[in-house]
Amino acid sequence: MHWYNKNKIQGAGHRLAVLAATLLVILGVSSSAWAAADAASFYQGKTVRIVVGFNPGGGYDEYARMIAPKLEERLGATVIVENQPGGGGLLALNRLAQGRADGLTMMLVSAEAAALAQLTDRPGTRFDLNKLAWLGRAVVDTRMAMWSAQNPERTFAEALQTMRTKGARWGATGLTDSVSDNTAVMAEALGLTEDQMSIVLGYEGTSAIALAVVRGEADGVVVSSTSAVNYASDDSAIPLVVLDRTRDPLFPETPTIFEAVELDEKGQWWLDFRTNITKLGRALVTQGDVPDERAEYLKEQVRLVLTDPELIAEAEATKRPLNYLPADKLKELVESIFSGLSEERKAEVTYVFTEKYVR
Template sequence: MLKSIKPSRKRWAFGPASVVAVVMLSASCSASGNSGGDDLSSTDITLTVGVNPGGGQDAYARFMAPYLGEELGTKVTVANQPGAGTLVAMNELAKGADDGSELVLNGGTATITFPVTQPSVTKYDPSELKYLGRISSEPNVLYARADAPFDTIDEMIEQGGFRSGAASTGSQTYTDLLVVYYALGLEPDIISGYQDSGETLLAMVRGEIDAQTGSLSSALEDLEANDFKAIAVLDHERAPELPDVPTIFEAKSLSLDEDQKTVLDTHISILETGRIIMAPPGVSEETLTELQDAFEAVVTDESVIGEAEDENLQIDPLTGQELTELMQQLSTSLPEAYTDLVGSVAD
């Protein structure tokens, strides 16, 4: 019998606006050097995010765009294309131009799981997309409103459940929550249909839901700005930023059978893919190499890393080749226990 699921991670990092809300980010911003080649220097590039302005993915896109533009010697425009938990943007990418002019920034988890959770409407294959690289990776955190009737995972289990919220079924947050419920042996109680994470956050403030999951950086912001409490880090290790918050594995009443452990470990590994930038399947190797080189130059530039830290953004990169290998490995070898669970919401 299926229950629900959630994650933990290991490091893969290397080295020391559709409604279109468009932000024109010129290539005049400072970054290291200029590795742009003849092909892309004359090509305007659109970097799409599948969510509304605001939030983590949007912030990373707006941060990365000018630096990529500088490296490539061209203009990079950020466009927001929300819909179906980022699936609309991903499907558009699948039929995108092969000249490197169309890119998408998304979470690796949604990229891998959409074909399982929404097979009839997913129009891409993760193993065929072209990957520039990973920008960041961080654990997810389960957190709740202050007056929620629990303070720990054990108390969640003891009271028999909790109410949570997400955008569409099959969205990354929905999948995260499904994994958490499964690991805790609880029946899912997820209200879906919220427009985005911001609306879900408001639902928690209003008391419509008890708890939600989010990336560590988003959770830290929400915990600081609202009367919320952190319940658990969805990882094998505690987060240095939340040293007093236990991992999900530290719950005394948590008893994982083989399938639950497989699902939880698999989801943690998928979360390792983090925030990534992709190009359409038809992009040539020459163009992809140019894009990957520019990406790597940006995420390894110490001044860029410093500016990211000033904006509370994490740079924890993987090269395009490393990310390609990881995405192909994960997307083509998901355990049956995991696909049975996350696929249980399939349209």
């Protein structure tokens, strides 16, 4: 489109938004309707950024680029995806939290990894999830425990017996990478000792860990169910259990860990606590001090985008499913994760997540 025509259209859209807001005042509508109209007027013709804390081409990048055009239509703005890789996405979240709170920048964040970093006081963490404005979750990944097909065991009971009698090596990339900490929580819930469970760090991504499992160099790995499909399809790795209370639709025959073994109260607490962190998933956030009317307007537009049947169908077709969770539910999850921990319990969580089983 010629730049003149585009500007002309955007200018007309802005004038219509202003006119609509004026009419609302004349008609004496509620202050909330006026605030929404004012926010809608603000976004007309602006440039909005969706920050992704990873390189182009990965899952986060693909989700952001799938969401951006739909959000652009709803906001009447130009929506661009900006990749800011580094620190597993945490560096970009630091920049967002300290950036200008004008409502023009949001981030598709690994809320799960961010919560783990904050819980364990990871060095360089300069954000507070309790102070962010949550806009909505795009997707959540169920965690699966996978076992090497090079090993003779074929069920969780058999694998657990081997872990108890001979010990086992499970792979991970680094501390609190959603692989190592899930593995550690599983071990803690099962009452395993450091000799029975060894978490080996240093693999360059889950695909590298999976390759080690396929080769029999590692006994197991915890991955998302969407990734587990790839490893189970050629029988190179065996799905043992789902680390949740409900089965995963992609693995309807695989039991949950709660079905596979009788867990005591302590074991159930560990798994439920970690599952709540998992439920944060990949979420859209912005600064907590963005003007209220803009934050509320963004929440509503994100809701409409992530529940759009057309986008849901597109996501399913590309094997990038959407599992929307509203902003208020996300905020409740965050509050429950952090507010329920005493200093003693937090220290215990940090020890289990980052030290106890790591080699």
